[in-house]
Amino acid sequence: MSSVKQEVEFASVEIRPMHELDVPVIVAIERAAYQFPWSEGIFRDCLRVGYVCRVADVGGDMAGYGIMSAGAGEAHILNVCIRDEYRGRGLARKVLVYLLDRARASGMYAAFLEVRPSNKAAARLYQSMGFEQVGVRRGYYQATAGREDAAVLRRVLLPEVR
Numbered sequence: 001m002s003s004v005k006q007e008v009e010f011a012s013v014e015i016r017p018m019h020e021l022d023v024p025v026i027v028a029i030e031r032a033a034y035q036f037p038w039s040e041g042i043f044r045d046c047l048r049v050g051y052v053c054r055v056a057d058v059g060g061d062m063a064g065y066g067i068m069s070a071g072a073g074e075a076h077i078l079n080v081c082i083r084d085e086y087r088g089r090g091l092a093r094k095v096l097v098y099l100l101d102r103a104r105a106s107g108m109y110a111a112f113l114e115v116r117p118s119n120k121a122a123a124r125l126y127q128s129m130g131f132e133q134v135g136v137r138r139g140y141y142q143a144t145a146g147r148e149d150a151a152v153l154r155r156v157l158l159p160e161v162r
C-alpha cells in the first residue's frame with residue numbers, strides 16, 4: 001500500500017448516495033467479493049424501492065457500498081462490501097456507522113443483519129460494532145456443498161452508535 005494512496009484515502013472518504021450509473025461498478029465489486037453475488041437486478045431493485053444505498057467514495061474511486069432497509073422500527077443491513085484493495089482501513093466500519101446513524105435518526109429501535117458464520121472478517125466487524133447473535137436461519141445461504149446457516153445479529157440503537 002503506498003503512503004500516497006493511504007493519505008488520499010483518509011483525506012477524502014465520502015459516504016454518498018448510490019446512483020443508477022454506479023450499478024455496473026457495484027456489480028463488479030460484488031462479483032469479486034462474493035462466491036454467490038447479488039445480481040444487477042437486485043441492486044437496481046434496492047434503488048427503485050428507496051432503500052438506503054450508499055457508496056464509500058475515496059477521491060472519486062468507488063471503494064465499497066452499504067445497503068439498508070428501514071421500516072416498522074427495524075433497520076436491516078442487507079449488504080456491506082469493500083473492494084479488496086481498500087480493506088483493513090476502517091471503511092466498512094465507516095459505512096456501518098453511517099447506516100446505523102441514519103437508522104437511529106429515522107426512529108429505528110434496532111438494526112438486524114444476517115452473516116455466514118464462516119465469514120470471520122464480517123463476524124468480527126459486526127461484533128466490534130456491538131451486534132449480538134439473536135438467532136439462526138437454517139440453510140439460509142447457498143454454499144459450495146448444499147446450504148449454510150445464517151447467524152442473525154441485532155444491534156439495539158441507543159443514542160451512541162460508535
Ligand SMILES: CC(C)(COP(=O)(O)OP(=O)(O)OC[C@H]1O[C@@H](n2cnc3c(N)ncnc32)[C@H](O)[C@@H]1OP(=O)(O)O)[C@@H](O)C(=O)NCCC(=O)NCCS
Binds near residue numbers: 034079086088089
Ligand atoms: C467484511 C468486510 C466488509 C470488512 O471491510 P473492511 O473495510 O476491511 O473492514 P474495516 O477495516 O472497517 O474493519 C473493521 C473491523 O472488522 C474486523 N475485520 C475486518 N477485516 C477483518 C479480517 N480480515 N479478519 C478479522 N477481522 C476483520 C475487525 O474487527 C476490524 O476492526 P480492527 O481493524 O479494529 O481490528 C470486507 O472484508 C468485505 O467486503 N468482505 C466481502 C464482503 C462481505 O463479506 N461482506 C459482509 C457480508 S455479511
